[in-house]
Amino acid sequence: MRAVEPWVAAPMESFLAESQARLCLLMTTAGQVVAQHGFVRAVDVMGVAALGAGIVASTSELARTLKWEPFTTVVHQGPHQAHLLASFETPRGRWVGLVVFGPDTSLGLVQLFFEQLVKDLAEAAPEAPAPQPVLAADFERELNASLRTLFGS
């Protein structure tokens, strides 16, 4: 498990242990990865994060068009594995979680412990730092640092 934000690590470790999920990705609604477990290649994470954020955006827009409450959870179930995609509020803004799980757990358990993860993240979140001006050099350095943290390279 790797997390860009250190305070995310403990809640996510706990979620992974309880839910027995195979893969887990936490990201912002813009597709910026916050933490990941189980992915080996950066390109996979970036693609999945972009697609996940896109699905959340499109289902939210669909709900808005139909004048429904926004969907918070989308589940796709296949014969061998399934994934849960859920958006939720954190003290750092709206995030998206993508969880891939197999037959060794169940949708009910994954949903149950995901709800707990959301609560744990809300409790663990430190106060947000004051916004700083974004400089090109800082952006690239922070991006590289995030990639190193997420993939260890």
Add this chain to the structure above:
Amino acid sequence: MSASPFEAALELVTHVPGVRGAMLVSAADGVVVAEALMDEMKGSAVAALAASLASRLRRAVEGAGRGAPRFMHLTASGGTLLAAPHGEDLLLVAVAERTVNAGLARIEMLRALEILG
């Protein structure tokens, strides 16, 4: 208007004194299919954990060469959990007080499964 088979089955179980709620759960997913619970009870959590427990218990009993379990009865310090599988797909779960007449609850749960066909 007549009650659906799910509602009729749950009503049989919840009429037993001491039963605080009953639900039908998708055995594989651990998701609530139908429920009749007291307000303060979180059905989704009970469903997920009961289905997981039933699945593990089933593996253990089958591993011991005793076939698939027909009824599960767990007593905790604060209450009782009863569960009965309906085929491969559904699980009937009842949450009851510790002092519930488990024999009566068992009979009504097995009758409820008959209603489901």
